[in-house]
Amino acid sequence: MTTSLPPVPYFDWDNRYPDWTEQVVAAVREVAESDEFILKSRVAALETAVRERTGARHAVAVASGTGALTVILAALGLGEGDEVVTPAFSFISTASTVALRGARPVFADVDPDTACLDLAAAEAAVTRHTRAVLPAYLFTTHPDMTGLAELARRHGIALVEDSAVGLGATVDGRPAGRFGRAGVYSFFPAKPIGGAGDAGMIVTDDDDLARDMRMLRNHGQDLGVRFLHHTVGFNCRMDEITAAFLLQRLPHLDEFLNARRRIAEEYQERLAHLAPDVLTPPDGYRDRAVYTYVVRARRRDELKEFLAGEGIETVVYYPKPLHLQPAFAHLGHQEGDFPVAERISREALALPLHPDMRPGDVARVAAAVERFYRRSR
Ligand SMILES: Cc1ncc(COP(=O)(O)O)c(C=O)c1O
Incomplete structure (x- = not known):
């Protein structure tokens, strides 16, 4: 670290x-x-x-x-x-x-x-x-x-x-x-x-x-x-x-969801300007259930590693689309069959999100993401 x-x-x-x-x-x-x-x-x-x-x-x-x-x-x-x-x-x-x-x-x-x-x-x-x-x-x-x-x-x-x-x-x-x-x-x-x-x-x-x-x-x-x-x-x-x-x-469902929505909105505000390196989810969280905050990131795996070095844990949801999972090999699909799903699997990265995040954590994550792209431009 x-x-x-x-x-x-x-x-x-x-x-x-x-x-x-x-x-x-x-x-x-x-x-x-x-x-x-x-x-x-x-x-x-x-x-x-x-x-x-x-x-x-x-x-x-x-x-x-x-x-x-x-x-x-x-x-x-x-x-x-x-x-x-x-x-x-x-x-x-x-x-x-x-x-x-x-x-x-x-x-x-x-x-x-x-x-x-x-x-x-x-x-x-x-x-x-x-x-x-x-x-x-x-x-x-x-x-x-x-x-x-x-x-x-x-x-x-x-x-x-x-x-x-x-x-x-x-x-x-x-x-x-x-x-x-x-x-x-x-x-x-x-x-x-x-x-x-x-x-x-x-x-x-x-x-x-x-x-x-x-x-x-x-x-x-x-x-x-x-x-x-x-x-x-x-x-x-x-x-x-x-x-x-x-x-x-x-x-407490609405209370929990509102706390999550606020975190997602803050990420959104802090990360939107990084497009096209980072693509944030669609705006408008008021009615949505926020489970994980997943962005699409260029050079996702390098970014993940950089964030880990900054002490920030992230998760890849999901690294392999369903049609390329060994469990579904019998269906006979190959790479290229569903290009959007494949691209999202290469780019998706979930940033930390839970209702009890410390004040300043979202800003810190966003600043680290920004640093990664600035540094490597
Ligand atoms: C989209 C989706 N479907 C189904 C499930 C399955 O739910 P459970 O883990 O309760 O079996 C999950 C759980 O992660 C999910 O994210």
């Missing part, structure tokens, strides 16, 4: 939200002193809280965001021979959950500004085998959800919203997760509303789908009769400790 200043960690687990430890301990104690452990009253209360927050008819608590997608795709009856149009650049779950059904993820390129599924590319990828379109929210941005909802309606296919990182965002006046047949939220610890472990939630207005998903998350078991299984399901249940903890945190 070439600096005597304290490091700027990417995510400061030692200095996270106030009361975190007390809330975890309180949740454990509360459940330990009860006789409820899995899918009981606290899980039901969390489902109610998410329903109220999002306006959904149903919220179905599950074990993770990935579990949420898995359960939705199973409830939709997706399987071999079916195709799902999905972005070439996202977290693995967006496509792996499709592949695990035996269906084919059909990748489409992403929009260069949002890094999310491009509407025209999605349209071009639809075939007579397409059963669903599965876009993802990423970082601080979202796809053209209104356009994708219209595409799904026109083609008579399901829109499944991977809004794992979108809880609390509104898009065109509608809550994230509420555009299609079903949407998901993840409570992975680093998310704006993070649990103290894995957890997820599904929202839908579809009564039949909700009933099927409630069964599927619990081994396909009848909702009233124990050990009667209507279908082959999963163990994808949420536990009461997780729900008790999340019930304490959910009321």
